[in-house]
Amino acid sequence: MSGLSALFYKELLRFWKVVVQTVVAPVVTALLYLLIFSHVLEAHVEVYPGVSYTSFLVPGLVMMSMLQNAFSNSSSSLIQSKMMGSIVFVLLPPLSYLEFFLAYLGASILRGLVVGLGVLAVTLWFAPLPMPHLGWLLAYALLACGIMGALGILAGVWAEKFDQLAAFQNFLILPLTFLSGVFYSIHSLPAFWQSVSHANPVFYLIDGFRYAFVGQSDTDPLLGLLVASTCFVAISAITLVLLRSGYKLRH
């Protein structure tokens, strides 16, 4: 076992030991969203011709759950071990900053994917989902979890208190995911808010992911992939630079 795989394994074991909280709970939450919103809106809203509202909603919910849980995994693991002091067990061994990054990132991606699969498994019975583009589906799922996993590392390293992390989560991650077209198409918005939505990278993740499920989207999925990749590279680069400098961890 290399140091990297040991840290990856430890991070997996950590969320697996509290699977009710880390996997079951978000799946149940997504299911509740589905039941409520599709009950209220199914008869009134048709976003794309020939696509029911529930078929529209499911990919958005799967993506939203992946995003939030990938972020939670790395950020809460880091803040907890910082608050508990047990972060020293990771800082004392000969692990490089890159190994540190990859292990937390990998575990976050896996948690995101597991939750995503769970949400899909309980929601796919409610509406037809043709999934014509599996390649896009996988690419978007991985990139989305990657972006949020990396952002979670950044937030977890930066935050010194649970409070600060909660602020990051509630004032940045949550609005970005909710205001990104999970529950509606941005074409239903006034022109101004449509252009604002285009500045939200999460919008492209949800839009492209939905394209993989129903074959229709607001923007070109290739553009979305480009935006997502750029975001992933940028956030990872910032995080790696901070980790290499020892920012807040080794000072």
Next chain:
Amino acid sequence: MSQAIPAIRVSALHKQFRQTRALDGVSLEVRQGEFFGLLGPNGAGKTTLISILAGLTRADSGHAAIMGHDVVRDYRQSRRALGVVPQELVYDPFFNVRETLRIQSGFFGLKHNEAWVDEIMHHLDLTQHADKNTQSLSGGMKRRLLVAQALVHKPPVIVLDEPTAGVDVDLRRSLWAFISRLNREGHTILLTTHYLEEAEALCGRIAMLKAGRIVALDETKNLLKLTNEHCAQFRLDKESIPEIWQSRVVHGGDGSWRFNFSEYSDLEAVLADLRGAGVRVLEMRLQEPDLEDVFTDIMKRA
């Protein structure tokens, strides 16, 4: 590895935390196989020094090396050579004892470490707690686990940062027996403690830190020679001390008297004058100078 390479070498270390100068030009060498003590009051810079050795903190200037490996440039080798028992009683509440040790071994790239993990658990009396979650361990057990975690990769150099703070007598004894054994087997030990009698009994050499500077560094036996303040405690049959001794023979509480002296001839003189005054000594105890006196002395002067 050549004996000539020091186990620990720090030169001209400086570290500033905002307004506080934590280390102000600390240089020292610990030879392989030594049991070395690092003493000093709270805030003297002991933990900062250890943190720099362990790569938990970066020095503003100066160098530190473990077994010849620079702690920044060759951090992989230096960290492999170092086992640190941190001062805080930290633990990861997600895992049990065995998982904790297995994961810690993995961090050092060790795949098949079960035999050694079993052996450490055995020596630290952790075997029967192997499957307990770390959260449910008592304070003493958590401390043992910290020691075990520091040893999973068989480091030649072991740093213990106040390992016996808040630890009961039994554990303290068994811990020291185990650490002393490791030292006899060739491990270098660096110890910080507030229990000076522990340092006196265990450490071959001692450095004393104050406000980020080394104020004393010598073999323990040489440091003990720095003070020759003995103390005699008497119980007398009368409450009258000859006038010339009244300033030096003082009440020691609970009806006894204390007399501090450096030459035994002084003690002889006091006893002779007491006898001359018709005062009988009912009981007498002598206290040899110890590290605490030296420490107090050095800290006062530095």
